[in-house]
Amino acid sequence: MNIVNFKEIKPKIMYYGTPTLLLTTLNEDGSTNISPMSSSWALGDCIVLGIGLGGKAIENLKRHKECVINLPSPNLWRNVERISSFTGIREIPDYKKEIGFTFKKDKYQAAELTPLKSKTVLPTRIKECPIQIEAVVKDIRIPEYNSLFAIVETQVLHFHAAENIVQNENYINPVEWSPLIYNFRHYFGLGREIGKTFRSET
Numbered sequence: 001m002n003i004v005n006f007k008e009i010k011p012k013i014m015y016y017g018t019p020t021l022l023l024t025t026l027n028e029d030g031s032t033n034i035s036p037m038s039s040s041w042a043l044g045d046c047i048v049l050g051i052g053l054g055g056k057a058i059e060n061l062k063r064h065k066e067c068v069i070n071l072p073s074p075n076l077w078r079n080v081e082r083i084s085s086f087t088g089i090r091e092i093p094d095y096k097k098e099i100g101f102t103f104k105k106d107k108y109q110a111a112e113l114t115p116l117k118s119k120t121v122l123p124t125r126i127k128e129c130p131i132q133i134e135a136v137v138k139d140i141r142i143p144e145y146n147s148l149f150a151i152v153e154t155q156v157l158h159f160h161a162a163e164n165i166v167q168n169e170n171y172i173n174p175v176e177w178s179p180l181i182y183n184f185r186h187y188f189g190l191g192r193e194i195g196k197t198f199r200s201e202t
């Protein structure tokens with residue numbers, strides 16, 4: 001890209017392209033909820049998630065401090081998109097209703113994905129995701145300056161990877177593995193756009 005000049009803009013969203021993850025958490029009745037997410041970072045065995053306060057994921061994590069961070073590959077973008085307008089919250093906050101969210105209890109069925117029993121945590125893993133990370137919640141912080149989201153710190157317990165993306169026993173082969181990138185509400189894989197969300201404005 002040949003950069004000639006800059007322009008100051010005021011984007012409504014700042015999703016500059018991070019891997020999509022499907023966070024599974026435990027509902028009060030023992031079933032599993034799936035929440036598409038993209039705000040995460042990892043250092044050592046800690047994975048930090050940015051989770052909106054009006055959703056089911058944070059409600060579940062406050063009550064039951066276990067989750068699975070499932071990483072879909074680009075070919076699963078339609079499955080992610082199938083549940084992108086759903087929330088596991090029955091009493092949907094007005095701001096979510098206004099942008100088109102509706103309640104869905106069974107996200108597995110809606111996404112056409114398959115639950116797999118986890119090794120030690122109660123929320124299930126997603127079979128179709130090549131990487132599934134079982135984790136325990138160590139801390140949930142709500143920033144004083146903002147009441148929109150929580151910063152959730154998790155510690156990895158078990159890292160499951162599809163055999164075909166594993167090399168030398170404990171390494172992921174980056175040639176075989178590619179994340180599904182969420183780039184300003186458009187899905188990308190391997191540097192090429194493959195779809196966009198129902199909320200995309202561009």
Ligand SMILES: Cc1cc2nc3c(=O)[nH]c(=O)nc-3n(C[C@H](O)[C@H](O)[C@H](O)COP(=O)(O)O)c2cc1C
Binds near residue numbers: 051053057084088101
């Ligand atoms: C690809 C994608 C990425 C998203 N990233 C996040 C995120 O990082 N944090 C968040 O709170 N919501 C994110 N959302 C929105 C949530 O998926 C949405 O709030 C949903 O209602 C969560 O489901 P739940 O209420 O059942 O937990 C994202 C949605 C999509 C489609």
